[in-house]
Structure formats: C-alpha cells, structure tokens
Amino acid sequence: xxxxxxxxxxxxxxxxxxxxxxxxxxxxxxxxxxxxxxxxxxxxxxxxxxxxxxxxxxxxxxxxxxxxxxxxxxxxxxxxxxxxxxxxxxxxxxxxxxxxxxxxxxxxxxxxxxxxxxxxxxxxxxxxxxxxxxxxxxx
Numbered sequence: 001x002x003x004x005x006x007x008x009x010x011x012x013x014x015x016x017x018x019x020x021x022x023x024x025x026x027x028x029x030x031x032x033x034x035x036x037x038x039x040x041x042x043x044x045x046x047x048x049x050x051x052x053x054x055x056x057x058x059x060x061x062x063x064x065x066x067x068x069x070x071x072x073x074x075x076x077x078x079x080x081x082x083x084x085x086x087x088x089x090x091x092x093x094x095x096x097x098x099x100x101x102x103x104x105x106x107x108x109x110x111x112x113x114x115x116x117x118x119x120x121x122x123x124x125x126x127x128x129x130x131x132x133x134x135x136x137x138x139x
Contacts (some may be wrong), residue, residue: 005100007073013036020054021064021074027051028077033084044086049089062098071107079118079125088128091119091130094131099136116123 010018024084027050032043051074055061065071072080078087093128095102106113116139120130132139 008063009067028081041086048090073101075101075115079115100139
C-alpha cells in the first residue's frame with residue numbers, strides 16, 4: 001500500500017523551485033488546444049517533454065501547490081486546463097511521480113475538488129480511470 005504524501009506550498013520552497021513551478025503552470029495554461037491538429041499534438045508533446053525534464057531534474061515539483069491559485073498542483077492544472085487525449089501522457093507521468101496528488105483538494109473545497117474527480121468528470125480524461133484504478137487502487 002502506498003503512503004499519502006502531503007503537498008508543499010510554493011512559498012515553502014526555494015526561489016528556483018518556485019520559479020520552475022510557475023513556469024510549468026504557465027506552460028500548461030498556454031498549451032495549444034485548438035487549431036491544426038498537428039500543432040495541437042506538437043504543443044502537447046512539447047509540454048510533456050518540458051514537464052518530464054523539469055520534474056525529473058527537480059522531483060519536488062510534483063509536490064508543490066500554488067498558494068495563490070486555489071492550491072492547484074501541476075496535476076490539478078493539467079487535468080483542468082488540458083482537453084485532449086494528447087495530454088494523457090503528461091497526466092499519467094504526474095500521477096506516477098506522485099499519486100497522492102490525485103486526492104489533494106483545492107483550497108475552495110468545492111465538492112469534487114481534487115484531480116481524481118476532475119479526471120472522472122471529464123469527457124476525455126475519464127478514459128484514464130481504469131488505468132488509475134488498476135495501478136492505484138488505494139486512491
């Protein structure tokens with residue numbers, strides 16, 4: 001059984017980690033979702049490569065939450081702000097790095113405010129639920 005990991009506020013990490021976290025959040029927000037399919041795919045692939053590189057270099061990024069952005073993590077941001085299956089490799093990577101983030105609630109505590117609910121309620125991301133259930137039954 002896995003152990004639940006607590007989030008770390010972006011104001012509790014050093015300046016470089018906070019800067020990288022903010023850069024990744026901005027990159028998720030700016031991923032291309034509309035237009036030519038090839039460009040959308042390329043944008044999502046670029047985002048994936050960037051997140052993998054940054055998180056592999058600085059693993060604590062997978063535990064950081066934004067104090068100003070409703071306590072969103074990289075996973076919450078990716079599940080809320082991406083809309084294509086092209087983002088599934090990124091979402092899976094973030095889950096694999098820190099499955100506990102699936103359960104972290106936003107600071108507004110709205111019903112179903114954690115990434116697991118965002119995934120389950122999304123018409124595209126819900127396809128990840130069997131994969132999550134198989135690997136992370138403790139969630």
